[in-house]
Amino acid sequence: MIAKRTGRLVVLTAGPAAVCLALGLSCPALAAEGGKAYQIDLTQLNDSGSRGTAMLSIKGNQLTVQIESEGMVPGQPSAQHLHGSTKGHDFKCPDATDDTNRDGVLSNTEATVDYGDINISLTTSGDTKAASGLAVDRMPVADKQGKLSYKRTITVAQDVVDHIKDLHIVQHGIDRNGNGMYDVQGAGKSELDPKLPQEATAPTNCGMVMGASVGSIPVGGIETGGGVEAGDTTAQSAPQGAAVPAGVALALSAAAAGAVFLVRRRSSPAPERTEAKGAAA
Known part of the structure; x- marks a missing residue:
């Protein structure tokens, strides 16, 4: 029990947003002081079994994107983007009914009608256009x-800052024939680039920021852009939620600190009543 609580202590001290991502909780979105943050819950497309949680945090023109997902194709790259509009057009995540040619695979082209074109490419390095x-x-x-x-x-343009709730995350990559890789035997060649298998570009999951449209189709053409040259990059290892004022984030940080205090008290031979008192604090 002590070891388990110690592991939880590490998560809590990493910050409230890390708690949500690491534990897979649908926590309120939190922001650093002076900023805003949003949670996105990623749900499967193409019966992929993929799911995840993403956090978008904005401070000034700095956008931090953190994603934790599972059910992806092992050992394969996953193209991922912020789709949508920064010009007032409404988009949503697609569903199986968008498979207009009825071939059993929702392609990116079919899905783009609903989730819009790419606004920012979530690359690990280089530009994000x-x-x-x-x-x-x-x-x-x-x-x-x-x-x-x-x-x-x-670093993002001001229109992205102003319309962040109109954007959403899509990850791509499916394994239709279950052989653990992207190949043309699974679903043929990609309509976007014949050098790539359809499995590599078909969407595997999608998630919207709370406040984005849930049904309107855009008027006019689908615009692209929004991403600019990359700014600071954190190491890559390798919510559905509304923006929350910084004060709320600080409050949850205090709650996390209280939990840390509780774990430390539990590691000592204090009586049960003392533990309860620490939890209340």
Whole structure:
């Protein structure tokens, strides 16, 4: 029991957002002082079994994107992007009914009608422009268990800051024939680039920031852009929620500190009543 609580202590001291991501909880979105943050819950597309949680944190023109997902194709890169609009158009995550040719695979082209074109490419290095959407050599790679961890801070244009709730995350990559890799035998060639299998570009999950549209189709063409040259980058290892004032984040930080205090008290031979008192604090 002590070892288990100690492990939890490490998570708590990492910050409230890390608690949500590490424990897979649907926690309120939190922000650093002076900023805003949003949680996105990623749910499967193409019956992929993929799911995850993402946090978008904004301070000034610095956007930090953190994603923890599972059910990805092991050992394969996952193209991932912020899709949507910064010009007032409404988009949503697609579903199986968008498979208009009824071939059993929801392609990116079919899904784009609902989730919009790429606004920012969530690469691990280099630029984050829409044109890097298929830069699979700069996209995160899932581990042997199909888990993917990503974190990066980039500089974004003001329209992204102003319309962040109109953007959403899509990750790509499916394994239709179950052979543990992307190949043309699974679903043919990609309609985006014939050099890539359809499995590599088909969407595997999607998640929207609370406040984005849940049904409107955009008027006019689908615009792209929004990502600019990359800013500071954090190491890559490798919510559905509304923005929360910084004061709330500080309050939860205090709660986490209280939990740390509780764990330390539990490691000592204090009576049960003392533990309860520490928890209340």
